[in-house]
Amino acid sequence: MVLxxxxxxxxxxxxxxxxxxxxxxxxxxxxxxxxxxxMLYPDDKETGLSVFAEGKAKFEKLRIWNLENRRK
Structure with a gap:
């Protein structure tokens, strides 16, 4: 799927x-x-994420947070 x-x-x-x-x-x-x-329904083997652009592009900043519930 490409949006x-x-x-x-x-x-x-x-x-x-x-x-x-x-x-x-x-x-x-x-x-x-x-x-x-x-909405996405990936199977357990699909764990990747890809980003692409047409032409020339670069990341200035990338921040990632794990929002997993840590209460166990």
């Missing part, structure tokens, strides 16, 4: 925020200018 939401740079940059859990994916581009929301 797209073309964005134009603001001051030469595109801001993307991705929220992903076990069954849902939300992507916010340029603070909500574009939004993708979908």
């Amino acid at each position: 797209t939401a073309p964005l134009k740079p603001v001051n030469g940059q595109i801001k993307i925020q991705v929220l992903l859990d076990k069954s849902s994916l939300e992507v916010f581009g340029n603070d909500g200018e574009r939004v993708i929301t979908t």
